[in-house]
Amino acid sequence: MFECRLPKAEVLKKTMDALKDLIKEAVWDVSAQGLSLQSMDSSHVSLVQVTLRTEGFDTFRCDKNIALGVNMDTMQKLMKCASNDDNITLKSEDNGDLLSLIFESPNGEKTSEYEMKLMDLDIEQLGIPDQEYSCTIKMPSGEFQRICRDLSNIGESVNITVVKGGVDFSAKGDIGNAKIHVTESSNVDNEKDAVTVEVNEPVNLTFALRYLNFFTKATPLSGQVSLSISPDVPLVVAYEIEDLGHVKYFLAPKIENEDDE
Amino acid sequence: MFECRLPKAEVLKKTMDALKDLIKEAVWDVSAQGLSLQSMDSSHVSLVQVTLRTEGFDTFRCDKNIALGVNMDTMQKLMKCASNDDNITLKSEDNGDLLSLIFESPNGEKTSEYEMKLMDLDIEQLGIPDQEYSCTIKMPSGEFQRICRDLSNIGESVNITVVKGGVDFSAKGDIGNAKIHVTESSNVDNEKDAVTVEVNEPVNLTFALRYLNFFTKATPLSGQVSLSISPDVPLVVAYEIEDLGHVKYFLAPKIENEDDE
């Protein structure tokens, strides 16, 4: 049997919002370590990986590793039936074909139990190798979302150039071109607003804005986003979920001659 | 001649919002007792009944009973031209074919007079018998709206089961099933937030969510909604309009074998 409980449904609602436009079906892997999910997006271009660690839950019981195949749209729809302040319990029998989602209002007067049918999904997990990156940028997640959205007005790709002290995001298109320069914060009073740029080796790589715009649906999960970049390996766009885990997105760079639309 | 005046247009705007999705045309009956309206919805499944009592108006004059046939969409559109704080006067000649709606801004600098063409409608009024009910539930109107909306994600019908101390709202569908339990409030500091459950006889009945979702358009009118339920007679969903009257909706239960879509 699997059963876990979180004090606020909000965090799981936001996690589902961060995934549902990108993936249609996925498997939640449940183990003593917690919940995790890994999936290619439906067009098989990018990869998303979610970890929710046991320690972050109020209670967590997992008698046996299980795989919960879910329709993401359905699960997000049901999660929206929870109020942000409700506490939430997820529950499933070891060989069951149902996942129970139980929401309790803070005053205890309302309890909602949703039973969602599970799916038999056969999804192969890829190993994601640990990796050193040439550059790591941390910046306000809302700022990154804004940059991706603004540059989408100009073109389909963003070129990211990282040098010591700052990052350039640039795009070209029929109506003109754009370059947005973000400077590393000199002194950081508020960690959430800070921009930090770690550079082992400068990089200059190009990515499809379409996918970055999907990734930034995770913005409500965290005040900061981190971008880990190296040539020839996928970019990692990571959002930490406080005390609980993270949502990470992986996207390979465009190769040069794809670059110029 | 008929003429009445309310200090705030808001209440009449909200009343029109509560009706216009359900009924296309209706007759306002004007008498010394006030304004009232009764109409089947356009698909002839549910019934709505509105009473606005003379005592709730600033001034009310009705020389002779009249029937004002209106297109609800038009009247709602014109009511939206009033600001919430405007005072409002309704006026009609005894044999006229116009209803005047006059809105005055609080500072007196703006007066708007709309003349709406009346319609010749031949609508038979049904008597609604007074009735004892097996169960009466009072609960926050926003909570009831939320429950109806959330369960619409699951299925087309809600089963309402009332027992001493609480109510279960449940639904089934292709993606799974749901049961929302609402417990009677133990101590009630704030009357608007209270849940009270009066049970003469437990009930277990099923209703079409499509219509309940129409009824909850009246939510802004009142902090509380009351549900009066008995087997074999229509459910009554009632919203009190403070000091002025009420909007009541009637909907027959589904019979058993309609239940399982």
Add this chain to the structure above:
Amino acid sequence: MFECRLPKAEVLKKTMDALKDLIKEAVWDVSAQGLSLQSMDSSHVSLVQVTLRTEGFDTFRCDKNIALGVNMDTMQKLMKCASNDDNITLKSEDNGDLLSLIFESPNGEKTSEYEMKLMDLDIEQLGIPDQEYSCTIKMPSGEFQRICRDLSNIGESVNITVVKGGVDFSAKGDIGNAKIHVTESSNVDNEKDAVTVEVNEPVNLTFALRYLNFFTKATPLSGQVSLSISPDVPLVVAYEIEDLGHVKYFLAPKIENEDDE
């Protein structure tokens, strides 16, 4: 070379919002006096004229008069990439085919440079003669916007009747008719909320609401709007942009027999 700088992008964003639904392409004329733009709307019924004076800018340099042909939609899209608080610099070479828009965030950590392709537009400027008007009305811009929107529920035209002390806006249509009377303010504590009515000669003229509704897109630019009206000449609907200039719209009255749809 042309280069100018404003402390807040907001004012230019709102100016573009006020224009983009009415005109598709236009020429910004740059001279030592500032920026100006004049254009018929795309259906050649109304005229819009914008002036942004040199004195209102932080810095303004114009070595030689130039004409910047722009696609309004593109320019508005790029302006939306600025935050309201960003300072903004516009820049263009004398014989260039690009306009640079540079936005700097208040904390200096983000600089965005957009280069927009210019267009070769051949637009003849009409002289707008200075003119005495029979009546001039000043009123809260939000109130005027509301009146135009509300009367659009009734008909396609508004009749404006100005007499000493007040204005009537009226409309007729299939569903009925409407008359909104606005009274001159007696004492004016807050200039923005005041209604003033100057009458040399009473007027009674009719205008197409479709265009007035386009004009009121400028409402966010200014708390007050002024309407200058005379028989046989276009109505002027003017919004002052504080310290910087104005947006003015011109619309000819309808002649009598067009009046009755």
